[in-house]
Amino acid sequence: MRENEHVDVMIDNERALGFTRATMTRWLSPTLLLRTAIRVGISGLLGSYADKREEMAALPAAPVADLSGTREVPASGELPDGSEAPDTGELWFDYVSDLGDGFDSTYAMASLLAAPSLNLAGTTMPRGRMLVMGGDQCYPTPSIAGYENKLIGPYRTALPRQRSEPAERPKLFVLPGNHDWYDGLTAFMRVFCQGSSIGDWRTEQTRSYFAVRLPHRWWLLGIDIQFDSYIDDPQRRYFIKIAQQMRPGDAVILCSAKPSWISTAEQDSEAYAVLDYFERTIIRAAGAQVRVSLTGDRHHYARYSEVGGTAVKFTAGGGGAYLSATHRLPQRLVLPPPASRARGKSDPPVHYELASTIFPDAPASRLLAAGIFRLPALAPGLVALLGGIHLLLTLAVGAAGTDGRGAAGRLDGIADGLRGASVGGLFVGLLSGIPGLVLAVGVIAAALALTKAGRTARGIAAGATHGLAQLLLAVALLAGAVTITRPLPGTWLLAGVLPLMFTAGGLAATELVAAYLWLADRTMGLNTNELFAAQGIADYKNFLRLRISPDGQLTIYPVGVRTVPKRWRFTPSSPTGAAAGTPCFAPADRPLEPFLIEPPITLARAASAQEPPDVAPHQPSPGTESAGH
Structure with missing residues (x-):
């Protein structure tokens, strides 16, 4: 077969998959800016009068997803026979954010997440039993067609549906980011909240927020704070019920769609108020602790560690969107900041420091900034x-x-x-x-x-x-x-x-x-x-692979890719796809070379060796403090 005939067959087969491979968003395109501005304006106006999160209260809340490997534990922490629940399991799961943009970068990360395992720095890391998407699943504005072309298509072809029972398939939980909110969450709810499948990943949630019980008294909570607004009352009550199942000494991984802790250092002293309110009145009130915070929105990798403590905050927005700078990141954070006027804010504040390893590093970020002089070709x-x-x-x-x-x-x-x-x-x-x-x-x-x-x-x-x-x-x-x-x-x-x-x-x-x-x-x-x-840099991508080990420790592996392939070979021999679980595209111009951005970060469940006494958790009262903090 001649080369041009091979290309024609490849295109025909690709069309049969039901999506169009997208290019990176041209953010300084005048027409795109105008359309986006209109959508943002309408979203902001409607959001002021009709909060979709409150409408979700009419939908039944999905039960807490249980990946702990234990028997159901009541709020007292004891089983009916008075014994402790067995909890010796291990769990691997993944976190990726800011992913629905150009095909090259989105599919590159999807194919790594879909791989049966990754062997990095001598460690074999199996594919996660759960995938958390942390926000902004479609750029620049959401629509059913946009989700199909920029997210569902790439992920479906990276891990095609396998013939397995739903319980055996990896679970998918998704948070909306600001770009998902630009149509009032209409497309988001249709794609992610109806028990559907994206390839072999299966969605579990019915609302834009969720909770997952993990092994060894770890919890993963995903909260929806639309445009940094207050926690809506139905969502607050949902998480209060979740907190009633926690026990003193439990550890929480908290996912939100924006690194509000960084915004506090950028002249927005109230940016952290909602997260502080949520942690203070719901999680800490139950005797639990937020040990890890995960977010995207900034399309790079950065980690802030508590000074004199063990809590960590990750920004890992490298799932496919344009690269964000790292050379302007603040070195130290005070949370909540002294300038905040939020009522009842946490006191004393907690200090955090930027880790020495960021991706890309600051010198590379400054060098990449000079690429803006290609703007006439880019826009x-x-x-x-x-x-x-x-x-x-x-x-x-x-x-x-x-x-x-x-x-x-x-x-x-x-x-x-x-x-x-x-x-x-x-x-x-x-x-x-x-x-x-x-x-x-x-x-x-x-x-x-x-x-x-x-x-x-x-x-x-x-x-x-x-x-x-x-x-x-x-x-x-x-x-x-x-x-x-x-x-x-x-x-x-x-x-x-x-x-x-x-x-x-x-x-x-x-x-x-x-x-x-x-x-x-x-x-x-x-x-x-x-x-x-404006540059739409597709390289320097990242995601997190997390492991809860049998001894109860959480280990976080930050996976990075410096350069993503720009040409792909369509691998199936038939228009309907390859064998179950086989990816449909393979790199044609360069190998996909993942690596660990920094050594794994390991945390014990308890912040100190002395755990709180094992007593029934405090149950926060809905009337003790308003959601408006």
């Missing part, structure tokens, strides 16, 4: 938009007339005015007419909005400087274009100037945006997220 839509703005600015200058008297909109008058103008005259023409003035104000307003720094002095200064630089660039390019085309007679000058302004203006203005993003991050710590989002 052709932005080039076209800015080129169009330069065309409008050119026409506005000509329509006003470079002497301020106007050209009555005549093409010959516009051409003549531009032909004889100096640089200063062009600038006067820009600001002397209403169309030019409106465009100039719009450019500066857009530059101010791009800073995303609110009304801070540094944000206003950075945005205004960027906007003014864009206007000066437009005038300088217009002067150069007029100089080049001045010999052309009559209105032929416009035939030369306008294409030059569209092409050169679009490219130069886009490079100026790139320079602004790079300088704003480097000098003021602004727009770091936009700097990396």
Whole structure:
């Protein structure tokens, strides 16, 4: 078979799988930004009046998933015959977050999660019996088609459905992130809360939050704090009932969709208030402790460890979305921060310190930031938009007339005015007419909005400087274009100037945006997220594999991949797929090479050798403190 025939067969078979392989999201695409802004606005508006989490109360709550390997234990902690439940089991499970973006990165991580085992640093780690997806399963906004193409398709082909009983298949639990919330959780509920399957993984939850009992008195709780809002009352009551099953000395792995602990160091003193409230009034009130916090949202790997203690907080958002920077991470955290005004906040606060190993490391992160200067190639839509703005600015200058008297909109008058103008005259023409003035104000307003720094002095200064630089660039390019085309007679000058302004203006203005993003991050710590989002870096991915050993210790293995394959070979010989459990794609350009980002982190269930007395747990009263803390 000739090569082109092989490609045709591959494409036909891939279509038979029912999804389209997606590319990385182009975050500075004007149309995408507009659509996303509309969805975000609608979501925020509807969320203020109709909280989907409260509607979920009409759905029966799924029973607590029990992966402990023990007999059912009542709240007293004793079995009916007075004996302790046997608990000598071992459990492996996985955590991945921020995963529904480009096929290359999403499928690369899905194939590692689906592999029967991974052998890293001399340790054989079997596939988890449970997979937790920690948020943002579809970029940029959710829809059934988006989930199918960007999540379900890649995961279904990484681990096709096997002929096994439901009880034997790995369980899947999913938290919604802010991107999942942009349609009010409508698509999320249909995909993840109806007992469906994604490949051989089977969903278990009926709401956007869940609880899992693990071996050796470990618990995994997934909470849904929509856009950092308060815990809704049905969710709070659900977890109060869960806490009533806990015993003093139990350990909790708490999953949320955002690293609120990092936001506290970024001028948001109340970001941690919801997590602190939940831990204080529900988990600690039951005598249990949050030993591990897991989250994504930031698309890198970082770990914060309690100073003088053993609690750890992981950010592991490397499931497939664009890479996030690490060179701006705070070194130390105080939780809750002293500036927080939350009523009843934990006191004294707990101090955390950033671990020495992050992925990618800070030098690599700074080096990757310079890739923003490829922005014209990464965002052709932005080039076209800015080129169009330069065309409008050119026409506005000509329509006003470079002497301020106007050209009555005549093409010959516009051409003549531009032909004889100096640089200063062009600038006067820009600001002397209403169309030019409106465009100039719009450019500066857009530059101010791009800073995303609110009304801070540094944000206003950075945005205004960027906007003014864009206007000066437009005038300088217009002067150069007029100089080049001045010999052309009559209105032929416009035939030369306008294409030059569209092409050169679009490219130069886009490079100026790139320079602004790079300088704003480097000098003021602004727009770091936009700097990396615009590049859509598919490499430097990660997930966590966790093990509860027979002796009750929790070990966390952070798995990383530096470079994901960009070309894949379709492996099944028939359109319907390969044998049960066999992945449908294999790397064609480079091997997939996972490694341990840092040595495994091991935690005992109890924070100290002296455990609390084994008494009936305290049952928090719903009326002791409001959910609004």
